Amino acid sequence: xxxxxxxxxxxxxxxxxxxxxxxxxxxxxxxxxxxxxxxxxxxxxxxxxxxxxxxxxxxxxxxxxxxxxxxxxxxxxxxxxxxxxxxxxxxxxxxxxxxxxxxxxxxxxxxxxxxxxxxxxxxxxxxxxxxxxxxxxxxxxxxxxxxxxxxxxxxxxxxxxxxxxxxxxxxxxxxxxxxxxxxxxxxxxxxxxxxxxxxxxxxxxxxxxxxxxxxxxxxxxxxxxxxxxxxxxxxxxxxxxxxxxxxxxxxxxxxxxxxxxxxxxxxxxxxxxxxxxxxxxxxxxxxxxxxxxxxxxxxxxxxxxxxxxxxxxxxxxxxxxxxxxxxxxxxxxxxxxxxxxxxxxxxxxxxxxxxxxxxxxxxxxxxxxxxxxxxxxxxxxxxxxxxxxxxxxxxxxxxxxxxxxxxxxxxxxxxxxxxxxxxxxxxxxxxxxxxxxxxxxxxxxxxxxxxxxxxxxxxxxxxxxxxxxx
Amino acid sequence: xxxxxxxxxxxxxxxxxxxxxxxxxxxxxxxxxxxxxxxxxxxxxxxxxxxxxxxxxxxxxxxxxxxxxxxxxxxxxxxxxxxxxxxxxxxxxxxxxxxxxxxxxxxxxxxxxxxxxxxxxxxxxxxxxxxxxxxxxxxxxxxxxxxxxxxxxxxxxxxxxxxxxxxxxxxxxxxxxxxxxxxxxxxxxxxxxxxxxxxxxxxxxxxxxxxxxxxxxxxxxxxxxxxxxxxxx
Numbered sequence: 075x076x077x078x079x080x081x082x083x084x085x086x087x088x089x090x091x092x093x094x095x096x097x098x099x100x101x102x103x104x105x106x107x108x109x110x111x112x113x114x115x116x117x118x119x120x121x122x123x124x125x126x127x128x129x130x131x132x133x134x135x136x137x138x139x140x141x142x143x144x145x146x147x148x149x150x151x152x153x154x155x156x157x158x159x160x161x162x163x164x165x166x167x168x169x170x171x172x173x174x175x176x177x178x179x180x181x182x183x184x185x186x187x188x189x190x191x192x193x194x195x196x197x198x199x200x201x202x203x204x205x206x207x208x209x210x211x212x213x214x215x216x217x218x219x220x221x222x223x224x225x226x227x228x229x230x231x232x233x234x235x236x237x238x239x240x241x242x243x244x245x246x247x248x249x250x251x252x253x254x255x256x257x258x259x260x261x262x263x264x265x266x267x268x269x270x271x272x273x274x275x276x277x278x279x280x281x282x283x284x285x286x287x288x289x290x291x292x293x294x295x296x297x298x299x300x301x302x303x304x305x306x307x308x309x310x311x312x313x314x315x316x317x318x319x320x321x322x323x324x325x326x327x328x329x330x331x332x333x334x335x336x337x338x339x340x341x342x343x344x345x346x347x348x349x350x351x352x353x354x355x356x357x358x359x360x361x362x363x364x365x366x367x368x369x370x371x372x373x374x375x376x377x378x379x380x381x382x383x384x385x386x387x388x389x390x391x392x393x394x395x396x397x398x399x400x401x402x403x404x405x406x407x408x409x410x411x412x413x414x415x416x417x418x419x420x421x422x423x424x425x426x427x428x429x430x431x432x433x434x435x436x437x438x439x440x441x442x443x444x445x446x447x448x449x450x451x452x453x454x455x456x457x458x459x460x461x462x463x464x465x466x467x468x469x470x471x472x473x474x475x476x477x478x479x480x481x482x483x484x485x486x487x488x489x490x491x492x493x494x495x496x497x498x499x500x501x502x503x504x505x506x507x508x509x510x511x512x513x514x515x516x517x518x519x520x521x522x523x524x525x526x527x528x529x530x531x532x533x534x535x536x537x538x539x540x541x542x543x544x
Numbered sequence: 545x546x547x548x549x550x551x552x553x554x555x556x557x558x559x560x561x562x563x564x565x566x567x568x569x570x571x572x573x574x575x576x577x578x579x580x581x582x583x584x585x586x587x588x589x590x591x592x593x594x595x596x597x598x599x600x601x602x603x604x605x606x607x608x609x610x611x612x613x614x615x616x617x618x619x620x621x622x623x624x625x626x627x628x629x630x631x632x633x634x635x636x637x638x639x640x641x642x643x644x645x646x647x648x649x650x651x652x653x654x655x656x657x658x659x660x661x662x663x664x665x666x667x668x669x670x671x672x673x674x675x676x677x678x679x680x681x682x683x684x685x686x687x688x689x690x691x692x693x694x695x696x697x698x699x700x701x702x703x704x705x706x707x708x709x710x711x712x713x714x715x716x717x718x719x720x721x722x723x724x725x726x727x728x729x730x731x732x733x734x735x736x737x738x739x740x741x742x743x744x745x746x747x748x749x750x751x752x753x754x755x756x757x758x759x760x761x762x763x764x765x766x767x768x769x770x771x772x773x774x775x776x777x
Contacts, residue, residue: 232753232754234753264641265638265639265640265641265749266640266641267640267641267642267643268641268642268643268644268744269641294756294760295752295753295756355753375749375750375753375754376750377750377754378620378750379620379750380618380619380620380621380748380750381620381638381749381750382749382750
């Protein structure tokens, strides 16, 4: 077994796990027709503040050499959106793009450390579906997120779906507008139910029962059965107009209030058609942190984690900021949280396996060792070359700590295998066998022992080097 | 699953998967414990030695320092937590604030000693951004003075704030004030109120999604007790 301190082992595993996860997600995304784009880590400061995303406060600023202001990308969608609007303007729509990349935000307690402006990086992987409006595109990104998790073996996740338009309609139907509406939206974004209830106390059109119904609608996730009842099944007809709007004498039927409900109902019924209804809850009060959402929004969570796995939504106004108005929708996974969920459920395969072989060379036999290592690698084994010099004992100790089971020593008399573990029995065919050309008792190189003389050794070494060169 | 003999059956019956609640040690605990009991939840007990308390019906209490309650909830070690609004104001938290428990009444206030013949607005004008404020609540302090158009020097301490003006470390302090006795004992006067403070119930967002029914039951029961004890409505 490889021996490492717990901290060191975690570092190797974390890197391997991240690479594995990125590859798995890329595989799923590609199977839905998504293609990868890579964006630079820095972006112009103006792009960060485009579209009033609210990211300006969280982004890490850099000064470029020419005095211009750059940001480390706080979000992957922004640079992707710019590429879609500019470099990919002539590509057929809809564009299906995926990415893997770190985002950088200012550390949460930047306030507390004077001069502390530390940046925290978070690895993300996600998709953007550009140029397709409508519920089917939204249902696709939702379903892709769900299918990605299922492909990884996670099946106890829950998707909370909200909708910017729906929320607006609910508030309008309840007579909540103007400054009151801003207060309510701010309370929802801050997840402050106390402030929400306090704000609604001042709502003119609501009686006690209406207020309670509205608060319940905005703060409680509604499971699928409830959603079907609210949205009346497939489409949003009478049921949608009547059910969720708090009834109160002064609040009448709101004309044209169906856009949001209809959208949500259609998206949710598509998800049901895809077999995902068990994982979906409706959260009309869901407000995501980024300010660019214009329609459906969602968050995915797994039980036992402190934070959501990821989320996304529709952002139809963003590409217009980059010169090409187009609808777009997408999501991103927070890979740190996703890895946590996978590790907790034992879904990460064993990735850091020690090499099968360590090949060492006696002086003058480097060419033979090299060739042997190459041949073994061609057979598919991972092989390390001994390069530190030193005694056989030191080599064996390294092999033990590294977890390498089989050590090959190439010497003048041929090659022989040295058991890595002292006193180990037969570990398999070939272990400890004497190779042809080797005479027993002549393992170690020693002066004048069955060896070529100095002159010949150098010549042999020279030949070896020429042979070794590809 | 709930067993037979439990206090306040209806609240506990709706807790199926277990709920962990982080409670604040110290002056808030007795009042909060009383609320929980009246809401049909088991009493946390006031064993100072015990930090993790298991109770029947799948309830676990974590007794933590008020400042740490938010950390426990944010990191998912607790589903729910109770702590002061002042703590919540200091942490940009992803936690949901569910309910004002209306206990632990106090206020976050500016306190200090004014030069003779000067009132607080005049003192502020004179000092401007050279004002030195010692506090345990730097975020709330900066935010308050920013709303007054000022950026004073904020000195973060972890306790014994009343000393700061006396030794010349700061001109004024921002601290929690209840009766005002501590201020008076130290020769300080209350200069301005920043915000009224009460204990709040907070929830981890993921817990809220997966244990929605249990959390709604607990919140509803507490809300009924809070409303009943207050002016009503």
